[in-house]
Amino acid sequence: MSAPLVHRVGRNGLLVELEDAEAAEALHAEILRRRVDGTLPPVREVVPGARTILLDGLSEPQRLAAELPSWDVPPLRRDEGSALEIRVRYDGPDLDEVAGLWGVDTAEVARIHAGTVFRVAFCGFAPGFAYLTGLDPEYHVPRRADPRTSVPAGAVALAGPYTGVYPRSSPGGWQLIGTAPGTVLWDSARKPAALLAPGTRVRFVPEESR
């Protein structure tokens, strides 16, 4: 792995840029590990992105910036432990379009999506919204040319390398392939409030059609 690029963000932040998503996930895991064992300097926020990790609220960012590129980061370990399961009805309005883009029928879209083990790469957009990676590159699809003004809560969607579930109704430009009924992605009264956090492994389980 090539050394990460470290950018300064204001007086107290660093943006660490990796060569790809996998390297970013590995570094994120290492940062969390060091935070737990007390060897990371105090930091207010650790925010993974697609290829980056933002560290904010550091008292001496320059020291960590100098040290970080020489860290020995173990590769990301795959397939450890069980994955969180989300039940899905593959009934989205863009299912036919996605099937066309993939060159398969709609049942096969469900089979491929449900057969993939995903991992939360990062969150954003809305509380509880997670960008899940894991889909083979051949199944990456573009965003819709005309974003919807309202996507219902629970919609299961695809865009680029990601899949995601809308925690609440909002505008959205992703391709909708299904619905996750009964999955509460965000509940402030629950601990933890977010069902999905960076690093969480996820599997979609097709709900039998009745």
Added chain:
Amino acid sequence: MSGTGIPGPSAHSPNSTARGALVVVRAGALTTVQDLGRPGYAHLGVSRSGALDEPAHRLANRLLGNPESAATLETTFSGCAVRVPGPAVAVVTGAPCPVTVDGRPAPWGVPVRLPAGAVIDAGPATHGLRSYLAFAGGIQVPAELGSRATDLLSGIGPAPLRDGDRLPVGPPGPTDGPGRATVEAARWQAPPRELVLPVLCGPRTDWFTADALRTLMTRTYRVSPKGNRIGLRLDGPALERARDDELPSEGMTLGAVQVPPEGRPVVFLADHPVTGGYPVIGVVPPEHLAPAAQAVPGTPVRFVPAGPAPRDR
């Protein structure tokens, strides 16, 4: 939400309203409950939020003997009015405005005693945008993730106030006790005629042309009326990108100067998105964001290179 069909216990006990509730008589254009926000949850998609003019919020609480973390009401331009359930002490800080109690003039920036049932009205701002109406004991709506702040982007925290809303207030602190500190007077900080925002380059300055950086640091922008708690939007010359590819989503900070494709910079305020896909040309240190939160639409804005941190040297 386990789907068992058995209703769970209520998350919030009803006795939090035992002391009575404030009643919103005039909500104003946009009045929200604010405190010092909820840091530490950006990785879950939740911004820090909290009072935009944090010094004004803290001062209001100090004047009342509240902890600085107590929740206050942040108004926008047109103020707000509330009726108190019992005897109360209140203060208005931030943007100066005419204050009345039951229609009679009352001082701004000085704690005011209110008899039971009185209506305190913080009128339209005469300078600046955002006033803070605070009560001894603080606004005690239920906290979410340790904060009572309204986050307009995330939809976390209480909704913006509407006429007729009821807001629980906490028991006042030892305001009248013998240990009370001398009354502090609110400093009158005139909002800026011209907003000068120091900016530290990075993390994506190299995504812009050298001309774009020169434009940012030498030309004058103006505060756009489209700004909100998410960001200070600016009208002025567009900043030209040096590369056209898409930036993969990355973490965003308070004070980030993000440049969307049309080229006009947006300075991120408390309710900013936690990740974003447009490059950040520079970052305004947070201590300069309170004046930005008080700058009315049309205010000229200049960006200047930031010097060393005030506490570093």
